[in-house]
Amino acid sequence: MALINIRNLAVTLSTALFSNLNLSIAAGDRLGIVAANGRGKSTLLRSIGGSFEPTTGEITRSRGLTIGHVEQNVPAALLPLSFHDAVLSALSSEQADSESWRVDIVLDQFDVPEALRQRTVAELSGGWQRLALLARVWVTDPDALLLDEPTNHLDLAKIARLESWLNALPRDVPVMIASHDRAFLDATTNRTLFLRPEQSPIFALPYSQARAAIDELDASEERRYQRDMKVAQQLRRQAAKLNNIGINSGSDLLTVKTKQLRQRADRLEDAAKPAHQERSAGAIRLANRGTHAKILVTLDDVQVETPDGTPLFRTGRRWICQGDRIVLLGENGAGKTRLVNLIRTAIEEPARAPETLKVTPSLVLGYSDQALAGLSDKETPLAALSRRFSLSDPKVRSLLAGAGVGIDMQDKPVGRLSGGQKARLAMLVLRLREPNFYLLDEPTNHLDIEGQEALEDELMKNEVSCLLVSHDRSFVRNVGDRFWLIERRRLVEVEDPEDFFAAAAQGDGS
Template identity: 30%
Template sequence: MIVLKNLTLRRGPKIVLQGANLTLNPGEKVGLVGRNGAGKSSLFALLTHRLQADAGDFSIPPRWRMAEVAQNMPETDQPATAFVLEGDTRLMEAQAALAAAEAADDGNAIGEAHGLLAEVGAFDASPRAQALMLGLGFKSAQLDAPVNSFSGGWRMRLQLARALMCPSDLLLLDEPTNHLDLDALVWLEAWLQRYEGTMLVISHDREFLDAITRVTVHLEETQLTRYGGNYSAFEGMRAERMSQQQAAFGRQQEKVAQLQRFIDRFKAKASKAKQAQSRVKALERMEKIAPVLTAADFAFEFREPDNLPNPMLAMREMRCGYAVEGGEPITIVRDIDRSVMPGQRIGILGANGQGKSTLVKTLARALPALGGSVTEGKGLAIGYFAQQEMDVLTPESGPMEHMIRLAKQVSPGAREQELRNFLGQFRFTGDMVHQPVGSLSGGEKARLVLAMIVWQRPNLLLLDEPTNHLDLATREALSLALNEFEGTVMLVSHDRALLREVCDEFWLVTAGGVREFDGDLDDYQRWLLEQSREQARAYAQAARGATAAPTVVEATAKPSKAPDEPVDRREDRKAQAQARQRAAEQARPLKAEFGKLEARLATAVPERDALAASLSDPSLTAAERAERGKRLKLLSEQIETFETRWLELGEAIEALSATA
């Protein structure tokens, strides 16, 4: 078991834990919760021995094998499956033992190494690794692609698959759902429910925690408190505990006041001096109960919009995608005919890469529409939360500078003290208002973007994964604020609790289009499952068709062996031939676009790498460095778009080839 006893832990000058106690039993699935910055990741660092306790005792079984998701972005051209396989540390040790035995030409050691390889499951290791990757959303065409051909979010999925591949006794997961869409998240839940070791999870997704944990550890004010139950149970128990503590505090305050009154009244009287002194000692011995502190709870609200255009937006045959410098634009979503009305609460669903963010960016004017039209209602005011907060923030500027620039655009009469007070509502106080944004945590950047949106008084909110870096308390505050908002909300999120609480209708972005999804989130999860089954059936049918082809050739070569072939079988073959012809025709333009993308990537990737390397040149002026930085950002975004489309095309071509 894991035991912390009177433990003190520092992270630099900050005390993370002080006199903390905790016991975790083998096989327990534990959710670690607390505010951003409370020290949850520091506790993980203690468990993995990257940090040492400053005082107290800490013990963990020495033979336990630990796995965690590495936070670094891997830079390697190693095939993806091979990269994930390296997470199986027992397999790596067995392979190293075999290599050493073969190098020493030791027959006995070679035999033992082969036995060890069989014991650790070397012969089905690759299929196991690929099953993890497919579950996390990778397509079959991507399984052996180089790791550095993937964008950042997909590389983090590879790191997650690598951690799951490890045959661990203790699994540490720090925000594992941040880069997952709903189908991959549901698959991960099912996998973790079957995991047999001890597991600690840091997550701000309450439904995820409810599904996989049975113990909750709350880190607050340098103390660890254990609760038996998942996150919802923890909330109820903590509320009851806080209520009892508040009542006990009130009773103790009455007792303290009574003792103090006696002391004050009789301490100068000789006849009562002894009794007064005993009251003083009783007051000193009393173990003080702390009041329940709620002042730190975060809450905000969106201001009432000045007006509500009707309709807010009208899209007619709109096409979304990316313009390509020196080439034809790439369309991701096409032929969108939809309107957005006042007061709607729209959740935008769809797998990663289908175009959800592209649609939102186009509506937010961050990308121009590639075709069709987008008509905005008179007086439309958009509040846009970008998935990557730094798309709307400047790293070297502080929160106050951001607010001053914003105020000059939307409210020139605002005074600096008014802006400072406003930032204080979002937990930016003191010198923190001048701290460069680049040094802020993900949660702090998200709060700053929310503050800037609130100040603009929008009537249409376009929110692209707003909860990625928010703690649970801030997510609750956002949910309440959105429900009270009088304007329209369009929300992209993998946070099911937020989608359930805020949205009353859903749009589905899939297969290059946008349509209304008739159902709720549970229906969507069932739809995802059915889609997966249909895809599996299609692949199986295609495989059967491929294996049946030689038999058909043999039958036509030797008709005497099949003189009475049924007509419907001949019709089936004719239909299959027509289907293969149609598939080949459909694949032709896809292959042409695939080839163009490969050519563009072949020139764009070296250019990006050269630009990145040139930024370290000390002779560059500030203006030159800024210009190259902007060019690098634009080029990186284009490459990520190219890569996503390249992978989509590869998958589509592979699927069509299976029927050709």
């Protein structure tokens, strides 16, 4: 029995986000919602939750059904509250007075340490803030859950914990998940909706299987379209020949036949529809200026420390060679970002580097951190590029448009861009620097699946040399060809990341 019924739903803002959407949600459904950045996933969830009025169509919910909606952003009113009180405030005043014990049960379910429960939301990491939002919804005991990008800012251990929690939910609680995390969708969903402007296909499959199915469907529709257009062209050529013969012979029969052929061609062309082409949210391209050096970075048992000098781990003797795509693995706090920053400093300010860390002088660095800190929220995209590169104004505007930052946003502060636009802008800055070595800290943050796949293709196609840190398991598996793991205060090379992922799923890693 359907708990939520969606009929002929459509939302049009500046353009159509989706239309003709028909969908039923029943107990046991775990629905993944997939679309590019800005294509209506959050809007659909808000429509289902009742906080957004769609352009047309209707949504009916079972009588008394309560829906818990976990949105992406933390409301400002929650920031000064403690973790515990932020969750408590989701209850009614009566419940807060008599059933505050429910908060502790939910916080225990999410393994929230006692030390964090009294810390303000503003002081929490992005990952714990996400879990605070989820706890606020779950403490109200909803009948259905809507999750908008639930893995944003979560490390591997928290993603694994969230997967386990979702998979242990009562089967009568349907869950709808909008996400760009391919591995997460595979682990938690049994249906997939590809949200599109005209028709939005739905498959009773988790993401990867559904993706293969929709790719084949699109390819089949494109073959059918090309075949129909070819037949229409042939009919028009036949009609033209018969028309010439009919004119010369004065045959009324040939004139009628010519008209019939043209009408058949018209009907074919009118009915033929090209396969769906995803409108790009902005191109991602990388550059690799190359270098003759074979060994780019030498680590001669470097000691990696916290800012106050506390030892974290030693690297042993290791090398980063041209063409290596090394993924750095380790628990949160193990020192991954510290090592990345040491190598960055050695490239940009060699005099500050330890004697045990050597880089080839020909290295040109492309660096991106997970917070995109190199981009000022107050600066405009136009100024950000003009300040860094000697390019004409028309060229800068053209590059920005190609990266998904439209003319309307180019003179507005970077802080007003979406997360996906910021990420694509950061990648554009990297490309224009023309590096030959990349340090990438969580490069897929804010990128949709199209962007992730484009970044993967660019890293592979350009034979980029890089050291990267990522919690995106699909990205790590697709890109990495070497894997360094920080464990027991040592840096070791492992064959693949699977044991580390498995340990994180069991709560032993991050």
